[in-house]
Amino acid sequence: MYVAVKGGETAVKNSRKLVAKARRGPKEIPEIRPEQIEHQLGLAVDRVMAEGALYDKKAAVKAIQQSQGDLVEAGFLVRAFRTTLKRFGNSRPVDTEKMQVLRRVSGAFKDIPGGQILGPTYDYTHRLIEFGDEPDTAQQVLREPEGSNDRTISENRVPMTRVVDILIRQGVMQQGQGELIGEKTEDLTRQPLKLPAKRSIRLQAMARGDEGFLLGSAYSLQRGFGLDRHPFLGELRVGFVEVMVTPPELGFEIKVGEIKVTECFMINRNNGTKQDAPGFESGYGLVFGQNERKAMSVSLLDRSLQNSEKDTDEKYPARSQEFILSHCDNVESSGFVQHLKLPHYVDFQSELISIRSLQKKYRKNRKKNNAADL
């Protein structure tokens, strides 16, 4: 238990000054401008928006700057900021099939309708740091004129059928259940997590969950803690989706924005049971921004949590709803772990007294036993 303490006002004030000084760095070095963070640290911005559960570039950028690049702290700042805003309503569900794709790959099929598009990815880079002795690729890119005429738009407008839809058509995967009429969408920001949680809550919790925790948990599945077969990447898409809303004052639907998201379908094999036919099953992940590692982890965990609903096998952490959902939020986990830094002096005094009395008893008993042995 934490007991409130008083005092230290000056020290706290000075500590804040010190953090501001550390954040700014030496005066001779120019301060980073928000646009530089937005455009040159874009993936960090994406992560903060996802974990902050708020798609707001400006807020994420300021949060990154204010937290000296501590992205978990930045996500916390964004979460705090979102509590100050009122909610205007819900969007229509985004249509990811109509996504303006920047990147789209499949690990299961070589030829997919619409093609495989690598987009911007580190996957095929050499992971060599460009220290600046040689001109780095960024400088070369700047010299190329944007939208030069020699490039043509190819058959990119070909609709990109989802890979899972192909499997469904071929009869090796079951069509997922559509939305039931009048089905209520639960919202984690309006009610606390209740277990067992519906899939909609699980997908929301993981979309705003900690990337590292979700990655580690998904990895544990792959290493055999809950998954005994190799999963396949059905499809991974990164791109812009339209956000549509019907404002009450208009009564018709308008487009308010385009947001970048990463969507992932992971395919798992199911050998079938007496009730279930053999086939493939998919896991789904959708997160804000370009964050493939996280979308893939979410889709692996989504599948494993769907399976544990059926067979109630929660032997492994990544098959337990409680383990994953109660621990994936880094605002909660970081708060609880870090609260240990706060003064617990009174608590600890009582612990000390208790330990001392136990030690006294222990010594007395040992003396007694030693005497008996003699």
Place this chain on the structure above:
Amino acid sequence: MQMKRESWIWLLGSADPADLESALEELKDHCEFVCIVGPETGMLMVQAKADGSGSRFNIGEMTVSKCILEVKGKYLGTGWVMGSDLRHAELAALFDGLLQDPDHHDRLMATLIPRLEEKQRLKTDILLKDASDTKVEFFTLKRGE
């Protein structure tokens, strides 16, 4: 050319606010308007469907700013923009109002709107071209040859 109101609302909402400011200067005549709602910043909960087509779920919220205003006491203009730029929401609402006004409609449709459309098209084209440049054909190699 007939354009639906929802189309210009999106063009105004996604425009560079500087373009709207300069269009306002071009208008010359003073346009009167009264703000009815906002401009204010709030959030929209972005929803999606599990597996792309199943039950609805909430991915997270996004910051939006909106404004409703009345132009010349007759036309209700609405502006919705992503982010927290209140001035942008106000300008978008103002131009939505003006576009409903026959005195301004044609001129704006001939000046501002094509400019915004062109910018929007350029942005999309660059994205499409960049993506199509990275289209790959993977080959599977036969072993033992």
